């Protein structure tokens with residue numbers, strides 16, 4: 001704390017007492033702290049690789065370039081945050097990685113499998129078995145108890161009932177909701193609902209967890225707790241986690257943060 005006060009004082013002196021200039025400088029330092037944090041992959045194994053990825057949307061006569069030439073390698077067990085302002089292409093990139101959308105050009109490989117070469121049937125099986133999705137709005141079914149909500153992906157994967165129950169109890173334990181499984185979503189707080197959605201995403205033991213603004217509906221304290229939970233899951237389960245957020249302070253909790261601007265990844 002003293003360090004921070006001293007730094008603030010020095011900074012204010014350096015910019016001639018101009019508080020606005022000091023704030024700009026602080027923001028610049030904070031942004032650099034995120035991007036310059038030394039990144040050492042936990043594993044050499046690349047789980048997600050995008051190569052010259054592009055996505056264009058046709059809007060009448062105009063063409064919107066949502067993603068431009070994105071080349072990125074994400075390693076096994078890595079927890080990576082994708083930051084950037086609204087409209088910079090974060091969601092589009094996440095959807096492409098998750099096989100929810102097709103690129104206009106370039107390639108995506110997940111565990112060495114080129115997603116463009118999968119048929120629709122194989123692509124949905126890939127999503128169900130390999131990827132867990134977490135969204136800003138939790139999409140829990142209000143009329144189902146938490147345990148059933150968590151088990152939904154396992155039902156689609158035709159997992160037997162007793163095995164589903166074992167798994168939902170195990171994932172509830174990971175996210176800290178063991179004592180809430182018989183509750184309905186309306187009996188939970190926002191942070192607990194997002195934990196339940198994360199438990200659901202983990203149900204089929206995915207290699208990859210993709211989360212789009214998962215803390216957009218939470219206060220800062222709960223948001224930090226969710227990011228800490230992602231960190232724990234990536235470390236303890238070896239899950240590769242890609243999280244989109246526009247909050248730099250949260251991004252700093254991840255192993256690595258990359259910033260997007262106008263559809264490109266800033267170096």
Ligand SMILES: Nc1ncnc2c1ncn2[C@@H]1O[C@H](COP(=O)(O)OP(=O)(O)O)[C@@H](O)[C@H]1O
Pocket residue numbers: 057058059064065066084085086087088089090091092093
């Ligand atoms: N389905 C779509 N149709 C047309 N334009 C889209 C569509 N989805 C996204 N875009 C455009 O692509 C750009 C990137 O969007 P998006 O990936 O949602 O950004 P972010 O998630 O960073 O806010 C924006 O300009 C957006 O308007």
Ligand SMILES: [Mg+2]
Pocket residue numbers: 090091092212
């Ligand atoms: Mg978005």
